[in-house]
Amino acid sequence: MVKVVFTQNLQRHVACPETIVEAASVREALEAVFAANPRARGYVLDDQSQLRRHMAIFVDGRLIRDRAGLSDPVEESSTVAVFQALSGG
Amino acid sequence: MGDKLLVSTRKGFFEVDRVAGRWQIGATHFLGDNVSIALADQRDGRRYVALDHGHFGVKLHRSNADGWEEIAAPQYPAKPEGHTEHDMWGRPLEWTTARIWALVPGGSDEPGTLWCGTLPGGLFRSRDHGTSWEIVEALWRHPKRTMWMGGGADLPGLHSVIVDQHNSRRVFIAVSTGGIWLTEDGGESWSQRGEGMRADHVPPELTHDPIAQDVHRLVQCPAAPDRMWVQHHNGIFVSNDEARTFTEIDPARVVSTFGFGVAVHPRDPDTAWFVPEIKDEKRIPSDGKLVVTRTRDGGKTFETLTEGLPQSHAYDVVYRHALALDDSGTRLAIGSTTGGLWVSENQGDSWSTVSHTLPPIYAVTFA
Numbered sequence: 181m182v183k184v185v186f187t188q189n190l191q192r193h194v195a196c197p198e199t200i201v202e203a204a205s206v207r208e209a210l211e212a213v214f215a216a217n218p219r220a221r222g223y224v225l226d227d228q229s230q231l232r233r234h235m236a237i238f239v240d241g242r243l244i245r246d247r248a249g250l251s252d253p254v255e256e257s258s259t260v261a262v263f264q265a266l267s268g269g
Numbered sequence: 270m271g272d273k274l275l276v277s278t279r280k281g282f283f284e285v286d287r288v289a290g291r292w293q294i295g296a297t298h299f300l301g302d303n304v305s306i307a308l309a310d311q312r313d314g315r316r317y318v319a320l321d322h323g324h325f326g327v328k329l330h331r332s333n334a335d336g337w338e339e340i341a342a343p344q345y346p347a348k349p350e351g352h353t354e355h356d357m358w359g360r361p362l363e364w365t366t367a368r369i370w371a372l373v374p375g376g377s378d379e380p381g382t383l384w385c386g387t388l389p390g391g392l393f394r395s396r397d398h399g400t401s402w403e404i405v406e407a408l409w410r411h412p413k414r415t416m417w418m419g420g421g422a423d424l425p426g427l428h429s430v431i432v433d434q435h436n437s438r439r440v441f442i443a444v445s446t447g448g449i450w451l452t453e454d455g456g457e458s459w460s461q462r463g464e465g466m467r468a469d470h471v472p473p474e475l476t477h478d479p480i481a482q483d484v485h486r487l488v489q490c491p492a493a494p495d496r497m498w499v500q501h502h503n504g505i506f507v508s509n510d511e512a513r514t515f516t517e518i519d520p521a522r523v524v525s526t527f528g529f530g531v532a533v534h535p536r537d538p539d540t541a542w543f544v545p546e547i548k549d550e551k552r553i554p555s556d557g558k559l560v561v562t563r564t565r566d567g568g569k570t571f572e573t574l575t576e577g578l579p580q581s582h583a584y585d586v587v588y589r590h591a592l593a594l595d596d597s598g599t600r601l602a603i604g605s606t607t608g609g610l611w612v613s614e615n616q617g618d619s620w621s622t623v624s625h626t627l628p629p630i631y632a633v634t635f636a
Contacts, residue, residue: 193325219339223325227345227365234324264324 182209183259186220190262194219206237207250209260224262236265271595271635274602275316276610277304280628282318284636285610292612292623298337299330306590308372309636312380316636317399319369327366327387331399342366343385343393343402346409357418362389368422370590373430376437384440386427390417392442394456405456408442413461413480420445420483420502428589429487433494441512443487443499448479449512465515469503486589487512488533488541496538500531500589505543507568518568524555530592532601539567542594542617544587544603552586559583561592561603561617577620578611585609590632604630 182203186196196217203209214221226232231247238244238261244252254260274285274292281300285292299320305327308317316332330337345364348354354362367388375382375394385393385402392405408414417425426445433439438455441462449463463479475481483502489511490496499506499515504526506515520526527548534540543562546552554560558581561574579585585605593602601613603620608627611620 190325193322193328222328222342222344223322226326226363228348228363232324232326233363 181256182254184209184213184262185259186224186262187264189264190220190223194223196220196262203254203260205250205254206239206244206246206252206260209254210250210262234265236263237261238263270597271600273636274593274610274612274623275307275309275634275636276604276627276630277307277318277590277632278604278608278628278630279303282307283627285612285623292621294624294627304631305369306372306632307634308374308383309634310374310383312374312377313398315398317372317383319372321368327369329369329399340399341401343369343387343391343404345391346404346406354415356389356424358423362424364389364391366391367424368426370426370428371430371442373432376432376434379437382437384430384432386430386442388422388426389424390414390427390444390447392427392430392456405452407457408450408452408459411459414447416480417444417447420485429484431487431489434491435494441487441489441497443484445485446481446483446502448482449484449487449499451512462512463499463515464513465508465517466499466501466506467504467517468501485529486531488531490533490535490538492536493538496533498531498533498541500528500543501526503527503548505531505568522568523571524560524562524573527552528587529589530587530603532592532594534594534598535596536598537565540565540598540616541568542592542601543571544592546586553584554586557582557584559585559605559609561601561613561620563617574613574617574620576618577613577622579609583609588631590634591630593633593635595635600635602633602635604633606630 181200184199201212272287276283282298282304284296286295303321305319318330320328329342331340356362371386373384383395393402395402429443431441466482468481485500497508505518508515525545528545532542559578562571587603591604604610606629610623613620
């Protein structure tokens with residue numbers, strides 16, 4: 181099972197508790213979370229369902245590469261961390 | 270007569286109330302958040318606030334009995350497979366809402382309808398008080414839309430929306446930069462207006478092209494809709510035929526040709542207000558003096574109004590949505606980039622200071 185965690189700064193706008201999902205990719209992990217928490221989607225993904233420009237996602241501590249398709253694979257025991265990039269100011 | 274001001278700032282949303290003849294800051298909302306614009310819909314009393322959360326994107330909130338509720342934000346359609354489009358800098362143009370820059374009610378005969386202008390140029394319409402939005406496809410897919418360019422921002426910005434008071438299917442918009450556009454069929458088709466404007470920031474072939482015009486703000490006199498005023502990047506222009514053609518105000522008559530906002534009296538088309546700044550590359554008040562200018566004769570002459578406004582070392586810039594006039598045509602308000610807020614109750618003859626210390630102000634409106 182994959183663990184998905186969100187930056188604390190997001191919780192002020194929309195509650196995003198740590199969630200355990202079944203997924204083989206970052207996209208699948210996020211879609212599983214958003215299916216139960218649809219308001220969170222627009223805070224993480226843009227209008228084209230790509231990662232927002234100043235957001236960052238780490239899988240087990242490594243930045244993902246596919247910010248548009250979110251196809252980076254995740255393992256059974258992975259942690260997907262949705263954070264802010266400092267580039268956003 | 271407007272007794273309440275709504276002030277959108279870089280760090281929150283403020284209500285300013287007239288109490289015993291004095292204007293004072295009242296309720297505050299969304300403190301710390303970036304509020305790009307707000308709407309007080311006089312048809313039903315609802316209020317709408319557009320927030321830009323930076324990392325987390327652009328959001329919209331609507332007032333309700335309990336306070337505020339988040340509603341859908343305008344969302345651009347999915348880019349067609351293989352579609353490529355670049356901004357004026359050669360970067361891929363992202364079809365995603367970068368800022369909400371206009372929030373305007375539809376006509377009195379369409380109570381749930383709202384219009385929303387955005388960066389990078391999309392116009393959206395809601396028919397259910399903002400619960401859902403759809404992009405106006407005919408404008409977004411218009412072949413000339415891709416010729417719009419950035420103005421004050423990197424991306425084209427749709428900042429002015431004017432709904433014809435007698436025919437809600439007629440809607441004017443203005444874009445920085447992209448000029449003035451009109452639909453007469455509720456958004457199904459669009460045509461460009463604005464002959465006669467002049468852009469001095471483009472090569473001669475484009476100088477008089479209506480699409481090249483950097484309209485900073487477009488307003489229409491409700492009682493005399495043929496009369497429209499434009500504060501443009503390099504001039505003030507006036508139209509007597511609903512923006513088909515414009516005449517430039519002689520630059521020698523004004524403090525500066527540059528500015529952002531313009532307001533026109535609701536019943537007297539010849540009376541209009543402006544907030545001049547040193548043009549373009551500086552964008553500060555001339556000689557450190559914040560002034561408002563007023564014409565009462567359709568632009569033949571302008572008065573410079575200073576009483577109550579700072580006349581020494583003032584570096585306040587008043588953005589395009591931060592010059593407000595109430596429905597009576599008597600009360601005005603201006604809010605500045607350095608957090609100054611002033612109100613006039615006599616058409617600008619004199620001003621009183623509400624605050625010098627608000628966050629940078631983006632928009633002011635009477636409620």
